[in-house]
Amino acid sequence: MLARILRYTLQLLVKLNENMKNIAKKLVHFCTQKPKIVYAVLLLLAVVFTAQIPRIKIDTDPENMLSAEHPARVFHNEVKTRFAMHDSIVVGIVDTKTENGVFTPASLTDIYDITESILSIDGVVSADLMSISTVDNISQSESGTIRFEWMMDKPPSNLDESKKIRNYLERLPLLQDTLVSQNGKAAAIYVPIKDKNESYNIAEQIRANINKLEGSADWYITGLPVAEDQFGVEMFIQMGISAPLAGLTIFILLFFFFRNIPLIIAPMVVAMATVMITMGALIGMGYTVHIMSSMIAIFLMPIAVVDSVHILSEFSDRHKPGADLKETIEEVVGHLFTPMLYTSVTSSVGFYSLMLTPIPPVQIFGAFVGSGILLAFVITITFMPSYLSRMNDASLDKLQLVMHSSEGGSRIAKVAKFLGGFALRFKASLVIGFAIVFAISVWGITQIQINDNPVRWFKQDHEIRVADKVLNENFAGTYDAYVVLSSSNTLMSLKDLLATDKPASLSDWAAEQLTQLSGQPMSEQYQQLLLNIDDKLFSEVSDAEADYLNATLVNAESALSQSKAFQSPELLTYVESLQDYLKASGLVGKSNSLADVVKVVNRELRSGEEKDYALPNSPQAVAQTLLQYQSSHRPNDLWHFVTPDYQSTLIWLQMTSGDNQDMSQVIALVDEFMTQQPLPQNVQLDWAGKAYLNVVWQDNMVAGMLDSLVGAFVIVFIMMVLLFRSLVFGVLAMLPLTITITFIYGLIGIIGKDYDMPIAVLSALTLGLSVDFAIHFLERAREVYKQTNDIKQTFTVMFDEPATAITRNALVIALGFTPLLFAPLVPYITVGIFLASIMAISALVTLLILPAVMTMGKRIVFK
Known part of the structure; x- marks a missing residue:
């Protein structure tokens, strides 16, 4: 029964393929006869879709890596609302040149002036801004009473006043290592903002005000919101640079191959039209351009010219002076139609598989690159015949001269022939060598570490990266995560x-x-x-x-x-124990909680001495300390740590690293603590904060990428079996793909490169493009063998024009991504390096391992 279904399916697909070839033949014939109509339609589409590009909206917020309905994201936003939390820009001042650090009249005056200027910026939540000049000094007035006074209501006039401020700050654990460093060399200003999408503009205004200062101290600006927003600004600039550079690189390569500018204009038009229509469609449909979709243009540019290069290569090989130009074009396209169709479909399947991931920006990226590849195929088989049919004899004669001389394209041909001879001469050694590399690569994959951090998207010498390093060396940490404890004890109606x-x-x-x-x-x-x-x-x-x-x-x-659960000394003691446990681990720089507020106020209400820096022993005493705290200049600060009904409390964790691995260790540490000291009855613990959300979407991405890769691998394998109507050829087609994916990801694990978002997405490109070369090689090899019925002669023919075309395409795609190597943004550099490597390796594997395996297994392959 199964065999009958498979046979029927194969017959149906063969018939479908023949019907499509007939349709394509008629379409190509129409294009050669009516080229101006094709030009007009393509121009109209390009103009209509390009007109949408000015409506572009940039989005680099990692929160959007999760859907708006994801439970972790919903809870995170609920916590921000419940505790009146805002995304913050961190402004730091470091002075290592003077003995007193930042506690000099000059530096403290600068801090005061910058704070005042920040308070006047639109978009800043002034009431919650934290600076030495906007917080209270908490001290004992007399026994049983407490005094709140501004820490620095005006700049100090002398060094003694500066030292007095430092002494005040040293008595307040809430502010130590948060607003000032323990060594006194650095101070920070936390700037809460209403809209994180305005963080770059606000940071630029702060920089402008800092530049007016005359002090000798160094100023830094960092924080995830400004890092993400600045990445968006630089990403937009990078889009405008990398895509044209990729186009220029491809143009130069094509000129080197064909030495014929009129001829190579055609694939450039195909590439440009594909990019403009795809990006225009994405923007016109209302999608924002995220870090992934910003790479659509640079991905499509090299991929879109692949089929054109195959057509040009075979056309230059087949067309002879005096032959009917249009007949040659139709013959070439008809001959290449099936492998071009299947390579386009398999490439698009690789990208469409990304739609299986639970990450919205990755889904959009996969959908539009996959659609762009299919669009490039349609444009290629319509525009290329139209364009070639209108070429004049002078250009065609020049092409023949270049392609059949000892220069130009034949240099690539010599390389291809050398690879063919090498593959057949050392076939056993190659197979053994690749098997060893494959085994080592499998081990390397087990060493892969999943990790990402938006600040690391910048190069090490970038001002954001430098600021992040300096401030995290001086303070408890600029990365935030929140442990949220909630009580289910509710009031009766x-x-x-x-x-x-x-x-x-x-x-x-x-x-x-x-x-x-x-x-x-x-x-x-x-x-x-x-x-x-x-x-x-x-x-x-x-x-x-x-x-x-x-x-x-x-x-x-x-x-x-x-x-009012969190007025209970028992629950506050549990919070205090968790904080101590995290501090002792060394993974958390510092934590602030309601317990810290209570202990500071309790100390000043009693003796003002360190022995009374402790939690009171009754709910009433706790309530009294909190009531006293609300008489400060910043009473609403209390509600950042506890809700007004005292049923939820928040522990603010400060960490010096925003890496997912470090955050995951902190999560594991809290789980370990709860195992040793179970949560009190009717209390539950949850997580929020940007650092935590990054872990969630990374986990989702890895699981989603694995599902999409496995699913797409199976689909592509089935397609290969159906395309070649042979299980053996289906397995052969998957060899370069399997070896390339394993080698690339094994190498990533071996060299210790973090498995981050760009690396994860590369699996789709590897899957789609690594099989392209194999399809062309195997399809042509089978056709040639039918004609020659001799293996040696078959590979002699294969390592002429077909291998030359594959080598050209590998170079075009690999070198087409090299402009990314000069980008100032790390994800673009990562993509450039690995994509060039993927193309080079997959082409090399195709031209070396396939002929070796096919020759060694000739009785099975060519039976």
């Missing part, structure tokens, strides 16, 4: 509370309370009810009513006290 033993005479009063207080947060309902009960008790009430009201008052106060 007022209806239930008021219903207990209620006298009939208070029914109307109780109903009035329910109506009046409904719609407010539950804790606020209880607070207001307590006030209303007090008022009612002062009016004339009966004994029964007074008893009810007093009982309800006691019940409400008790319930409200119990619901």
Whole structure:
């Protein structure tokens, strides 16, 4: 039954292929007869879609690597709202030239002036800005009382005043290693912003103000929001540089191959039209250009010319002076149609497989590159025949002269023939050598480390990267993650509370309370009810009513006290223990929490000495410290650590590294702590913060890429078997692909290169393009063998024009990506290096391993 289904499927595909070839034959004939119509249609499409490009929107926010509905992203945004958190730019000043560091009148005056200038910038959340001049000094006024005064309400006039400020800061653990370094050589300003998409503009205004200073200290600006936004600005510039450079590189290569400018204009038109239409479609459909989709142009430029180079190579080989030009064109395209179609489809399948990943920008990238490859195929088989059919005799004669002389294209032919001779002479050694390389590569894959960090998208000497390094050396860390603890102890409804033993005479009063207080947060309902009960008790009430009201008052106060879970010394002690555990690990530079706020205030309320830097022993005492804290100049800072109902609290982790591996270790450390000290009853722990989100989308990406790679590999294998109608040839077609993917990713593991987003996406390109060369080689080899019926003669023919065309294409694609090597952004450099390597290796494997294996297994292959 299965054999019958497979046979029927093969017959159907053969018939479909023949029908498509017939349609293509008619289409090519039309194009050679009516070239101007093809020109007009292509020009119209290019103009219409290119007109969409000015509407481009750039997006480099890693949060968008997760869908808006992803639970981790939803919770992260909920936490930001719940605790009034904002993305922040970190501005740092470092002075290692003076003995007192930044604690000199000059440096502190600069800090004061820069802070004032930042407060006036639109888009800055002024109330939450943290600087030495905007925070409070907390000290004891007299026993049992506390004083809040500005740490630096004006710049100091002398060194003694500067030292006094340093002494104040040293007494406040909340600010040490956050606002000032322990060695006193550095200070920081945390600039919360309303919209992270404005971070680059705000950072530029801060830089402009810093440039007006005359001090000798060094200033730095970093933080994930400004790094991501600045990457977007530089990415946009890079798009405008790399794509034209890639086009120029391809043009120079084609000129070197064909020495005929009128001829090589055709593939350049194909490439440019493909890029403009694809990018125009992406932008016109409302998609933002992310780090991945910004590479669409540079990906498509070399890929789009591949089929054109095959056509030009065979056309230059077949066309002879005096022959009918249009017949030669139709013959060439007809001959190449099937391998070009299948290479285009397999390449697009490789990219379409990215749509299986749960990462929206990667899905968009895969969809549009896959569609762009198919578009390039359609443009190639329509525009190329139209263009070639209008070439004059002088250009054609010049082409013949170049291609059949001892110069120009034949240099590539000599290389191809050398590879053919080498492959057949040392076939056994090659097979053994590749088997050893394959085994080592498999081991290398097991060494791959998954890691990414947006700051590392810049080169090491970039100002963002330098600032990140310097500030993380001086402070507890500029990378944030949040541990969120939530209690499920909830207040009963007022209806239930008021219903207990209620006298009939208070029914109307109780109903009035329910109506009046409904719609407010539950804790606020209880607070207001307590006030209303007090008022009612002062009016004339009966004994029964007074008893009810007093009982309800006691019940409400008790319930409200119990619901404020994080006023409990026990829960705050658990938070404190977790902080100590993280600090001892060395993975977290510092953590700040509600427990730290309580301990500082408690110390100053008692003796002001270090022995009282501890948590109080009762909820009432905790509540008293927090009430005192709210009399400071920044009372709302409390709500960054706890919600007003005290049912959720946040631990702010500062880390010196934003690498996913380090964040994953911190997550594992917290899990380890909870194993040793289980969470208190009715308390749950969750994560938020940019560093945590990066881990989530990286994990999703790796799992998604693996699924897409495996799925696409199986699909491509089935396509190869169906294309060649042979299991043996299907396996042969997958050999270069398998060896190339294994070698590239094995090399990544061996050299210790992090498996990041650009590296992950390369699997699709490897999958799609590594099989292209094999398809052309195997299809032509089988056809030639049918004509010669001799293996030696077959490979003699194969290492003439077919191998030359494959070598040309490998060079075009590989060198077409080399402009990326000069980019200032690391992901582009990574893509450039590995794509060039992939193309070179896959072509080399095709031209060496396939003839070796086919010759050694000739009885099976050519039976």
